[in-house]
Amino acid sequence: MTISEVSEKYGMTQDTLRYYERVGLIPIVPRKPSGVRDYDESSCGWVEFIRCMRNAGLPIETLIEYVHLCQEGPKTNEARKHLLIEERQRLVERIAAMQATLVRLNCKIEHYESMNKVADKLKKSASMIS
Amino acid sequence: MTISEVSEKYGMTQDTLRYYERVGLIPIVPRKPSGVRDYDESSCGWVEFIRCMRNAGLPIETLIEYVHLCQEGPKTNEARKHLLIEERQRLVERIAAMQATLVRLNCKIEHYESMNKVADKLKKSASMIS
DNA sequence: TATTGACTTTGAGTTAACACAAAGTAGTAA
DNA sequence: TTACTACTTTGTGTTAACTCAAAGTCAATA
Known part of the structure; x- marks a missing residue:
């Protein structure tokens, strides 16, 4: 999926989607050889998850930390759980x-x-x- | 009550209290002859009300409008009600x-x-x- | 009387969370 | 081949809601 399709689908601007990726609110989105973003299922899942959490007012800082933890593999499961419990x-x-x-x-x-x-x-x- | 007492009582900084008054989020607080704020019951009521509404995420702009309406007397009752219903x-x-x-x-x-x-x-x- | 401390106003600074602009590139249509 | 469109990055601008700083005033205390 292109960024415009994702933007349409989740009701967020392209700028916001790029911003979220830039600051680490969602993992890096895979690219086509040309460098254009090509959102796969996982990327879309992240976008939807973050939108939901942001709508509920969870702070960006905390969500960035969560995404980081998720990318470090299963050894961070406890830390992730604690973070979620606090939030x-x-x-x-x-x-x-x-x-x-x-x-x-x-x-x-x-x-x-x-x-x-x-x-x-x-x-x-x-x-x-x- | 002085501003520091009100600040203490409601857990808001003095700066925030002055800011709220400046932008019209609460009506002008009465002053002592020296010019120092002297919060009466009504002022405290407004501070508490606004704190509550702000905590719930009501936008400042809307609240300012509500306070304005309140200061224009009972002829604005309908308008106030509509505003509250929307919020x-x-x-x-x-x-x-x-x-x-x-x-x-x-x-x-x-x-x-x-x-x-x-x-x-x-x-x-x-x-x-x- | 001099100092201290809490207050005052005015205006500028800060932070979070985007939003926008500029300059460049890839792919497609005429 | 040229023009067009959708994308890219980098960097700057904006808005809401405070927050801080500077310079001055007033009342109480040493």
């Missing part, structure tokens, strides 16, 4: 914080809606008088 | 994405743990032979 912890905390915020937003929105109702009632009473 | 929608989506990522992380971690078990079993068999 999971942080993710769980972020989700909890966001859910608390969601509850709060709901309260505020309901508050505004109840104000509307009060306003409606006032209007009704007014129209009944007039 | 709630985006928040719900972010939470969903993060939960999907969490599931994925769990899978990966379990994968690494099952690999450990296999390794353990191999070790055990080896020790039984020797």
